[in-house]
């Protein structure tokens with residue numbers, strides 16, 4: 001395990017060559033590689049160094065290149081929070097997956113990797129691993145709390161927050177508390193795949209969450225608003241700024257997803273809505289053939305929350321028409 005040097009003193013804040021003295025806000029770029037023509041690959045960095053001492057929040061967006069809601073959340077936060085009001089420091093990275101973002105796709109086209117399987121990165125690794133390495137070394141490690149803004153890709157999904165460390169992890173409680181404070185109402189508490197930032201950062205002692213702000217092409221105003229509220233909740237609850245967080249009294253927690261499969265190929269006419277609490281064997285959708293005749297009614301395989309559905313109205317036999325979050329617990 002790395003030895004952490006926390007930037008909790010009332011000092012300058014720096015990421016690469018970007019630096020902000022106490023009481024100031026600045027932006028700039030961190031070089032993380034080179035394009036074929038020699039142009040620098042640079043990530044945008046925003047630093048808000050509070051007038052008052054306190055902790056460090058790291059906030060990033062667009063780890064998956066087509067998950068764009070997070071950048072609007074970052075914009076709103078960095079345009080709203082002033083150094084005068086801030087106790088502590090904010091490091092914000094509006095775009096993490098440079099190559100994937102420019103290609104308008106989830107994966108980095110240089111190495112065909114998912115960035116959120118590459119943390120904490122490798123100095124001598126593939127393109128995504130190198131970007132993850134520079135970010136982790138120069139920015140993430142300074143944090144006391146870490147928020148990695150995602151969404152359910154471009155597939156319709158509820159707004160939720162994920163905790164990605166195992167229940168036995170020493171930081172599980174702190175991560176779950178951060179998820180509760182974000183306050184979006186729905187939490188997936190399930191150990192994630194290796195290489196997620198929400199696993200790599202807790203490994204060095206930083207509570208981390210992975211909010212999933214709906215699922216859409218482009219921007220979704222309602223999900224963005226929930227994301228902004230979530231970050232403000234975190235800033236208020238952990239005493240970065242004054243104010244009272246708006247945290248729901250009760251939030252739903254699930255441990256896993258169960259896919260809803262279609263037996264027939266055809267067209268999906270949903271009978272259930274996202275967020276709906278379903279019981280096992282409750283109808284979720286009718287599948288019609290190409291002539292519009294109902295061929296079968298798909299039912300929920302388990303009790304749970306209707307968590308995500310298909311972006312396209314058609315499905316082949318054995319295809320997934322959605323996912324159920326289960327079993328339902330409360331926090």
Ligand SMILES: [Zn+2]
Nearest residue numbers: 064067150151
């Ligand atoms: Zn994602």
